[in-house]
Amino acid sequence: MSGPQPTAWLQRSPSPTVAGRVFCIPHAGCGGSVFEKWPERRDGVEFLAVELPGRLTRFGERMPSTFEELARALVAGIEPYLDLPFAFFGHCWSALAAYEVAVHLDRAGLPMPGRLFVSSQPGPQEKLTGRMISMSEAELAGELKKTVRAMGHEPHPELVSIYIDVLRADIDVSLRYSVPDPPTLSCPITAIGWTDDTEVRPEEMSGWAACGDTDFVVLPGVHHQFIDAPPDLLAALCAGVRDTG
Template identity: 55%
Template sequence: MTVWLPREPSRVAAGRVFCIPQAGYGSGVYAAWPAQRDGVEFLPVELPGRMTRFGEAMPESFALLVRDLAFALAPYLDVPYAFFGHCWSAHVAYEATARIEAVGGPPAARLFVSSQVAPQDGPYGRMLDMTDADLTRELEETVRAQGNTPYPDLVALYLRVLRGDVELARRYVVPEPVRVACPITAIGWSGDTEVGPGLMTGWPACGDTTFTVFDGPHLRFAEAPPELLDTLSRLHVTSP
């Protein structure tokens, strides 16, 4: 078992999708997701600095982050696998996929990226220009939208996480992306006002890409919509 995974991977899984939380979140963002679908298990990833790893510092770059992540996940790449990343974490998913290929590990069956511009089209996102006060309000609104109370102490903790993630994204500059060997599924959301589907057109520079758009706003993925889970569980299908 590794600190990067909140639960032990199944020994009988037909495939694995490693699900990386977006900026400011821990693995709990996938709480509504089932453990598996059609034999493919969904494994939330716990990043440093949040949830059970609050005491750990995030690395200074995506490259350093995925170096450690790829090493930790190596024992679990023995079945067809994929990374899923949403918004900020789509770039983590892409870099992890490229890193494993670069070091000679088993190549991914597919890369799933949701609500994010291609690496060479960033840094992009409204949070890049936000002050700490702006980010605090953003966190409070998100907590309220989830039906919870934004307690100041908890908001302050997550502000630290979110600020670190935003700054990491600001430093992520990719003039020429590496093309990954596995196919890419780029997922947009019809009601997304953060990163609309029309901003995702650069992903073919990173690998052979299929585009799909699902109904819903930016954060609908957290609700575990069945059409998304069906797509993720078909690792070897050419198009969703």
């Protein structure tokens, strides 16, 4: 009997021999390559970068217009790989996407993550804030260039121009998102703040406590520190998976 077929939602096929999986969702305006510095696995747990529609290998596909629609589509794509202990990691914009994926799994009675990891993002019931909401195209281009340089690359002008539209569409998804009374998840949550994050201070993440049993962790680093795969972050993710195995 053959195993699950490859899915467009993941950059590579999951291994059947690992102890668990962490599905890593890229933040606004980015593709799965934002996790290119991360190892494929650590301590028996593999890290799987999620590839969202409308970017990289999926340029020709329409990005869902709401987090709820995105969650339904993503779950349909990765459901065959929820057969081992797993977790989700989302940073900033994608923390909300990861939360909605967990909400969808809970409501559908499907396997739940051992833990939901959210980084640098206030709770889903909080009023949306942030510099990018009102940024001009030139300012958004500057943000994209910073992310590309943080990944160790020099931004290509044509690609930056293309991804401005991706980033704007992602911002619009978050602007349409409204959850004044967020569902309580049956899985635990770890809310990760960063000591030198000037975008979202760790204390601004307290609202996640309304979404379920939440631990709060502050790690050393700046807003996009996760790009460098800091060992303390990877260790926390692996522990969150192994503890449910």
